[in-house]
Amino acid sequence: MTTVSADRPSGPIAVIGASGRSGTAVSRALVAQGHAVVAVVRDATRCASDIAFSEIRTADLADSGTALSRALDGARTIISTAHARHVPAILAASSPEARLICLGSTRKFTRWPDAHGRGVLAGERALMASGRPGIILHPTMIYGAAGEDNVQRLAALLRRLHVAPLPGGGFALVQPIEQGDVTRALLAAVSLHLDGPESLVIAGADAVPYRRFVQMVAGFSGIGRVRIVNVPAPLLMLGARVARLVPGLPRIGPDEIRRLLEDKAFDIGPMQARLGFAPIGLSEGLTRLFGTRHTI
Numbered sequence: 001m002t003t004v005s006a007d008r009p010s011g012p013i014a015v016i017g018a019s020g021r022s023g024t025a026v027s028r029a030l031v032a033q034g035h036a037v038v039a040v041v042r043d044a045t046r047c048a049s050d051i052a053f054s055e056i057r058t059a060d061l062a063d064s065g066t067a068l069s070r071a072l073d074g075a076r077t078i079i080s081t082a083h084a085r086h087v088p089a090i091l092a093a094s095s096p097e098a099r100l101i102c103l104g105s106t107r108k109f110t111r112w113p114d115a116h117g118r119g120v121l122a123g124e125r126a127l128m129a130s131g132r133p134g135i136i137l138h139p140t141m142i143y144g145a146a147g148e149d150n151v152q153r154l155a156a157l158l159r160r161l162h163v164a165p166l167p168g169g170g171f172a173l174v175q176p177i178e179q180g181d182v183t184r185a186l187l188a189a190v191s192l193h194l195d196g197p198e199s200l201v202i203a204g205a206d207a208v209p210y211r212r213f214v215q216m217v218a219g220f221s222g223i224g225r226v227r228i229v230n231v232p233a234p235l236l237m238l239g240a241r242v243a244r245l246v247p248g249l250p251r252i253g254p255d256e257i258r259r260l261l262e263d264k265a266f267d268i269g270p271m272q273a274r275l276g277f278a279p280i281g282l283s284e285g286l287t288r289l290f291g292t293r294h295t296i
Contacts, residue, residue: 012036012054013190014075016061016082016090019046021145022103023081025183027051033187040071061086068093077101079186083116084123084136091130100127100134101189103182106201106266108138112258124199133194137185140203140264144179144289151176151289154214155221162226167233167257170211173265177204178285181277188275200274206282207265213282220286233257 013030017023018039028051030037036054039047044056059071061082072078072094080090080102087102094100104124107117124136143151158164185202208216211228218226231239237254272278 011074011076012038013077013079014038014040014072016040016078016080016086018051018053018056018081019043019048020081021148021179022142022182022186023079024048024051025145025179026079026081026186027053029183029187030190035190038071038075040068061089072098077190079190081186083119085119087123087136088126091126091132096132098132099194100132101186102127102134102136103186104136104138104199106138106140106203106264109264110259110262112255112262114255127197128199131196133196135189135192135194135198135200137182137189138199138201139177139182139185140201140266141174141176142179142182143176144285148179151217151286154217155223155290158214158218158223158226159221162223163229164211164214164226165229165231165236165239166211166214166260167231167236168261169230170214170228170260171209172261173207173263174210174213175203175207175265176213176282176285177202178280178288180288181279184277184279185271185275188277192274198274200271201266201268202271202275203266203268203279204282204285205268205279208282210260216282216286220283220290222290233261 013035015023015027015037018027019041027037027039031052039053039056040059041047042058042060044058047056057071059067068089076098078094078098078100084102084104090100104120108120110117127134127136141150215225218224236257240252240257268279
């Protein structure tokens with residue numbers, strides 16, 4: 001049974017980060033549904049020209065001035081696809097009656113926190129402490145958008161090396177979510193009845209060992225099978241530092257390597273119950289991304 005309301009928000013919807021990947025996708029979908037969308041961006045020239053924004057306003061979330069307050073003036077629903085560390089600034093700059101829907105990250109669960117993960121935790125704490133009606137959605141690895149650097153960066157690396165050195169043999173679980181499902185989650189959140197702040201993990205339908213994920217990316221991208229090599233994490237970190245000197249190789253940091261040893265699998269039952277939809281499977285998502293279907 002779904003808990004999604006059919007109510008439409010009153011007034012325009014402000015989308016912070018409307019020129020980014022997730023911001024562009026949700027803005028386009030909102031406009032298609034007939035919503036008035038105000039883009040809040042640092043650079044107005046980067047907004048997609050095919051989206052009929054009702055207005056484009058500029059503000060820098062890192063500034064402490066009044067530009068953000070002016071940019072959010074009149075908005076009763078705010079969607080932020082910017083980093084969650086900016087949630088405190090958004091709360092301070094917006095009307096107390098405005099609902100905030102924002103993106104966090106499952107990075108908040110890592111045993112090896114970095115600035116990204118700590119920023120997500122800080123943003124979530126700020127929303128919860130505010131008591132404001134809102135929800136922070138924590139996606140797993142997002143793939144499928146134009147220019148994303150998760151799956152497509154991995155495919156570029158595999159195409160060059162045809163081998164995947166993985167710590168622990170790549171048996172830790174991953175559960176990527178396709179960009180379209182991130183957009184669906186944000187759209188569903190717009191219609192939620194929110195009495196206060198909430199936090200919710202959103203993930204794809206399939207949790208698979210990272211080694212299988214690598215083979216699936218190689219197969220669906222047309223590379224074919226690649227060799228998986230078990231490399232101790234410290235040695236892999238050393239190799240990553242050396243690889244930074246080789247032009248064309250993607251850069252991989254030590255924190256990324258450590259996180260390859262963590263299971264990143266989540267129960268999607270709460271997501272399905274709260275948002276009212278089931279995410280697509282990894283095979284379907286990779287088919288959409290690469291335009292091919294393979295049996296792995």
